[in-house]
Amino acid sequence: MNIGQAATATGLSAKMIRHYEQSGLLQPTQRSEAGYRQYQPKDIEILKFIRRARVLGFSLADIVGLLALWQNPQRSNTVVKQVAQQHLAEVELKLQELHAMKQTLQQMIAQCAADGGAHCAILQHLAKPTRS
Amino acid sequence: MNIGQAATATGLSAKMIRHYEQSGLLQPTQRSEAGYRQYQPKDIEILKFIRRARVLGFSLADIVGLLALWQNPQRSNTVVKQVAQQHLAEVELKLQELHAMKQTLQQMIAQCAADGGAHCAILQHLAKPTRS
DNA sequence: CTTGACCTTGCCATGATGGTAAGGTTCATA
DNA sequence: TATGAACCTTACCATCATGGCAAGGTCAAG
Numbered sequence: 001m002n003i004g005q006a007a008t009a010t011g012l013s014a015k016m017i018r019h020y021e022q023s024g025l026l027q028p029t030q031r032s033e034a035g036y037r038q039y040q041p042k043d044i045e046i047l048k049f050i051r052r053a054r055v056l057g058f059s060l061a062d063i064v065g066l067l068a069l070w071q072n073p074q075r076s077n078t079v080v081k082q083v084a085q086q087h088l089a090e091v092e093l094k095l096q097e098l099h100a101m102k103q104t105l106q107q108m109i110a111q112c113a114a115d116g117g118a119h120c121a122i123l124q125h126l127a128k129p130t131r132s
Numbered sequence: 133m134n135i136g137q138a139a140t141a142t143g144l145s146a147k148m149i150r151h152y153e154q155s156g157l158l159q160p161t162q163r164s165e166a167g168y169r170q171y172q173p174k175d176i177e178i179l180k181f182i183r184r185a186r187v188l189g190f191s192l193a194d195i196v197g198l199l200a201l202w203q204n205p206q207r208s209n210t211v212v213k214q215v216a217q218q219h220l221a222e223v224e225l226k227l228q229e230l231h232a233m234k235q236t237l238q239q240m241i242a243q244c245a246a247d248g249g250a251h252c253a254i255l256q257h258l259a260k261p262t263r264s
Numbered sequence: 265c266t267t268g269a270c271c272t273t274g275c276c277a278t279g280a281t282g283g284t285a286a287g288g289t290t291c292a293t294a
Numbered sequence: 295t296a297t298g299a300a301c302c303t304t305a306c307c308a309t310c311a312t313g314g315c316a317a318g319g320t321c322a323a324g
Contacts, residue, residue, distance in 0.1 A: 004301065014302090015282070034289050036302055045259070052258050057233045060280075070255050077252035081244045084254050088237040091230055098227045101189045105220040112213045120209035122216050123202045126184050127177070136270065146271085147313070166320055168271055192311075 006039040010047040017047060023060055025050055025067065058087055138171040142179040149179065155192055157182055157199065190219055 007014045020026045021037075026046060030038040039047075049070065053063045062083060069075040069083075104125075111121035139146045152158045153169075158178060162170040171179075181202065185195045194215060201207045201215075236257075243253035 002302070013281080016280080018303095019280080032289095032302095034302075036289080049258050052261060054280090055233075056236055056258075057230070066255070066258065069252075070259065073250060075250050075252070075255075076248045077244055077250065077254070078246045078248050080252045080254050081241060081246040084237060084241050084244070088234065088241060091234050091237065095227065095230045095234060098189075098223055098230065101187075102220065102223050102227060104188055105216060105223065109213060109216050109220060112209055112216070114210045114213040116208045116210050118205060118207050118209065120201075120207070120212045122209070122212050123198070123207075126181050126188075126198065127202065129184060134271070145312080148311080150272095151311080164271095164320095166271075168320080186311090 001039040001044070003037050003039070006037075006044060006047060009044055010051055012047060012051055020047075020050060020060070023064075025060060025064055056087075057091060058083075062087060133171040133176070135169050135171070138169075138176060138179060141176055142183055144179060144183055152179075152182060152192070155196075157192060157196055188219075189223060190215075194219060 001009075003014045003017055006012075006017060010017075012020075017026070018037075021028055026043070029040075029043055032038055046067065049067065050063055053066060058066065065083060066080070069080050108122045108125050111125075113119070113121075133141075135146045135149055138144075138149060142149075144152075149158070150169075153160055158175070161172070161175055164170055178199065181199065182195055185198060190198065197215060198212070201212050240254045240257050243257075245251070245253075
């Protein structure tokens with residue numbers, strides 16, 4: 001299986017698969033005589049694992065750790081849970097920040113007449129916020 | 133007013149103030165004989181405007197436009213509102229993505245015993261999700 | 265005159281991803 | 295058999311906002 005097929009099979013881009021290899025997420029695979037990377041079913045499973053973890057927002061650094069735990073029969077699920085909880089906390093923090101942005105943006109937009117005039121509540125708020 | 137004082141007065145870093153100047157957000161200021169940037173009250177207001185817009189998540193490219201509108205007496209609030217609405221849409225999109233992440237992470241974490249054993253619902257989910 | 269706090273420019277790094285360029289390989293078809 | 299399309303390789307640059315560091319100039323107080 002060449003890298004293009006591995007990309008199709010996993011939903012990743014060939015570019016990213018090479019990047020994951022170079023970043024140490026993935027052991028360098030076998031190569032064909034011509035130097036093409038060859039992917040075995042096991043490699044595909046690892047790539048799918050990476051993709052699912054990326055969808056959940058885990059960083060590549062986190063995923064290095066999760067993969068090591070996954071492949072370690074002596075692992076402790078306590079450690080895995082800690083990694084996930086730490087990431088969840090970061091996600092929740094970003095959610096709060098974005099929510100605050102959304103609230104303020106909605107208020108500003110609601111106060112803007114959009115009648116083509118020069119008076120603008122949005123610019124007023126940015127220039128001298130009445131509430132923060 | 134030197135750049136350090138301007139930074140303190142606006143809550144920005146000196147580094148970023150220089151960056152904003154180089155990025156065209158800010159007209160190059162006057163310089164002292166020694167080449168130190170000199171900030172007038174008007175410059176401080178612009179910097180505060182930039183900071184508030186950054187807090188709301190506007191990109192530097194957006195802020196270039198917002199500053200131009202702010203300083204243009206012939207502006208149309210319709211345009212300003214469009215910029216803000218576009219940005220709000222992006223914020224809402226990211227909120228949705230993060231919310232989906234949070235939901236899945238919470239479910240996975242709830243199913244993890246964290247008893248120090250090797251069995252782990254989190255790794256199971258990443259390896260072969262039962263639901264997505 | 266020295267010292268410490270400030271300023272200058274310039275370069276490199278982050279993190280995940282995309283793009284492009286220059287070149288080699290493989291395979292099907294004309 | 296030759297050619298071209300579709301694939302692969304590596305290497306470099308760009309994104310975006312921000313931080314860090316280094317080497318050097320400036321200023322004010324002691």
